[in-house]
Amino acid sequence: MEKSFFNTIADALRNWLMNGLGFSDTAAQLTATAIWTLVVILFILMNLIVLVWLERKFSAFFQQRRGPNRLGPAGFLQFPVDIVKVLGKEDIIPANADKTVFKIASTCLFITTILAWAVIPLGDGVILADLNIGLFYFLAIGSTATVSLMMGGFSSNNKYSLIGGMRTVAQMISYEIPMIFSLLGVVMMVGSLRLSDVVAAQQNMWFIVPQAIAFLVYFVATVAETNRGPFDLAEGEQELVAGYFTEYSGIRYAIWMIAEYGNLVAVSTIASIMFLGGWNAPFGLTFIPGFVWLLLKIYFMIFLFMWVKWTYPRIRIDHLMHFGWKFLIPVSLANILVTGIGIYVYRLIIG
Amino acid sequence: MDKIINREALVGELNKKFGQCAEIFEDNTNQSIKVKPDKLVDIMLELRDNPNYDFKVLMNLNSVDYPENFTVVYHLNSLTHLHKLTVKVELDKADPQVPSITSVWKAANVQEREAYDLMGIVFTGHPNLKRILLVDEFVGHPLRKDFKLQA
């Protein structure tokens, strides 16, 4: 039903481009893709507005405060106004900084975020490119984010930024591995890397039930991947002021934030798709469209992220490394082993 | 109230050990002795390590600009006997020099630097005798009475 709805729009668009405007087949495809990309960027930006507001509101609520409440209903318009403020700020580039790298670093991170969004479905068939290696693509693109953070840290000509950048690299490379391993269990059960297949396989049971440990490992690893508390060592404001983006100001700083929140939404979406049943409605509540269910699940994940961030103190870098390499990776490997045995036994019984 | 240490006995023993270096200093607190600067470190070590005195804590290190001399005042405290002692060293107005007691108590390190900074007393043998509160280029020592205050 929904698939047809979105597909109808896409088909109508393509038809209109080809027949109405006389585009060739390739041109029409390209234009439709471009429009989709814009929609994705718009989606990220819309999410960002909600997320920044939510982050501030939630942190305030956890701390018995009220949070922003001046502009718009419950302070909802605070962030758009802040964006306008940020646009008006001076773009400061430190002396002796590596200017080119400094300038493009934040944009690079933003690009990787958008690229990762290409394979993330937002509903049945609501996807830019339903690749058969969708998950693989997402993880591969996600790991390149490290480079842009390093670029920001190195080019700023600031010792705090440098240490922050180094920490990021160490942390993100370490936590990439348990994150991938935790997703492998699901992939093994489904037998496909295509995200729509994963969702389809969860019609009857969400994978959080058989893969609860994998979900926990994934959750912890993504907290580290997105540089959020208690693993926000890269920013480490208590000792590193702001880590790799200490020297950024104005719109470049805003782009860092946009990309970070875009990443947060992306990993939450992946979590919802891989473990929480994607757009499948629970308890047979199918009258609510799948798109809404997915959004609810994403925001549930985001609430979890924020809840954890605003409760725990920051972990120390060596503990972080020990935790990643000595605990999360063995656990996720064991999970893969158990899953494999489980699948083997299941097949043996079913025949 | 503070426990008062038997100063006569203390001074007698110090004098016996280090040769005429300490005397009772009469003031309203009844717990002060006056020592000669050149034997200061030895006396402090004795006061710290002799179990009869056991002054493990340097409570305070002060310097006072009296009209006739500079006086460095050491307030000592014993955690076991709970008695106190004030050791005073009187220094020459023109050239205030006193041996540093950082080797006895490390707590004296910052306090001696402060006394040097604000009162201009030179602690010989101090490992790092630099200004601590004021800027290095500051001229004069503000806590001296001849320091001119500017509004």
Next chain:
Amino acid sequence: MLKTQELTLNLGPHHPSTHGVFRCVLNLEGEYIQKAVNHLGYLHRGIEKLAESRTYTQFIPYNGRLDYVAGMLNEWTYVHAVEKLMGITEEIPERAQYIRVILGELQRLASHAIYIASMALDVAGATAWFYGFRDRDEILDLLEMVSGQRLMPNYMRIGGVAADLPEGFIEKCQALIDEFPNRIAEQEGILIGNEIFQARVKNVGPISKEMALDYGLTGPNLRASGVDTDLRRDEPYGIYDRFDFKVPVGEKGDTFDRVLVRIEEMKESVKIVKKALRDIPEGPVMAKVPKVIKPPVGEVYSRIENAKGHLGFHIVSDGSTKPYRLRIYSPCFVNIGIFPEMAKGIHLMDAVVALASLDIVLGEIDR
């Protein structure tokens, strides 16, 4: 040719976790500190010199500017020193003594609440920070009710206190004190019991007993290193001999012990305030002291157990209305002297925690 070199990092004076304008130059090998050098004095106001041109009474408000999170205790220290110099410690009215104990212990609670809160913030636990400041703010409301100011109360006077407790104070204070154990329990739940926090603070910056005495640490920092000393018990000033309280002592002297000692001390303070509120008598709050304070010629060194350690005043009087020399022995100033020793060889993240655990207040360090 590849080579490595030490990284010199300027921590401060404008840095989020130096608790003010404290500057520390760190030599880093990777992220491990090889050498730390303290630089103080960014907040130096010359309060000791100012005292020489103020009368004994006029100097009272400046005490709040020393340790600005424990103003009431600072004022108490000063007026106690002057009273000792004048020999009128026995003449302070009962009610004033009780008021001093109540407000002093409330201020200690507020100061320790800030300690726990800023400790939380230095390990990035922003929520526990807010809870700590919320608790502290409620205490400050009480102090404001009594003295009219939150931080610089100027309430203690030589010979008593400025005014009697306002109407309704006892009830409000009672309500807060009854509630306070829950607040401490909340901090214990969100911060102290948290495994991440424990991993952050355990075995960080340990100070042995000998080292603590050598470096002249005082107060909770010294007790955390295992030295059983508390001026309130050992040399009771005011009416502390009437109160029965435990003195918490740590074992290892690491950062976790320093936090725990303060948490336990808060619990004891709550007990003391409770008893004081029960026993407080009616009566005058000011002894009969001359309008112009003229202590006899002489000197006094008096110290009391401040929230940060032993705050001492060495006052030299020449018989005039103004002190001849007034020396403030500031616990923070001496405690910070141990930081370079603590920081040697530890991680940058730990150094921040170790610094926070010393409970420094720059207003008192730089005076």
Next chain:
Amino acid sequence: MYGQGLIKGLRITLKHFFEKKITQQYPEERPNLPERFKGSLTLNVPKCIACGLCSNACPNHVIKIESQKDENNKKKLTGYKVMLERCLFCGFCVEACPTKALEWTKEFELTKFYREDVNLDLFKGYVPSPDDDKPAKPENEDTAQAS
């Protein structure tokens, strides 16, 4: 068990998440200030006998009093300035006042755009002439109002 503390922390924050919030909505909701609050200063001019005790009590000498002798050889106030920018808000002046003419107000929003505006001119400009036997009247009604 390892992890208990983590769960307890989550429980505490979640409890506060749904609790009533305690922030004061400042500009709309005025703080409930106690009686003894030390805000700005106010001078009840008719009560003031220009004795100068407040000026003497001040540690920072922020109070400047000008007075003239009238025909009965009594001091009369002709000017009262408080350099609030140097004020410690200690309250010794209010305590020293023998006639309770000087008092605290609960006004605490003392920030001004220009530095000079911070200082208070509690009484100025009224120079009594010899044939003027009426009691001194405040010229600046709003700042010198008796509370």
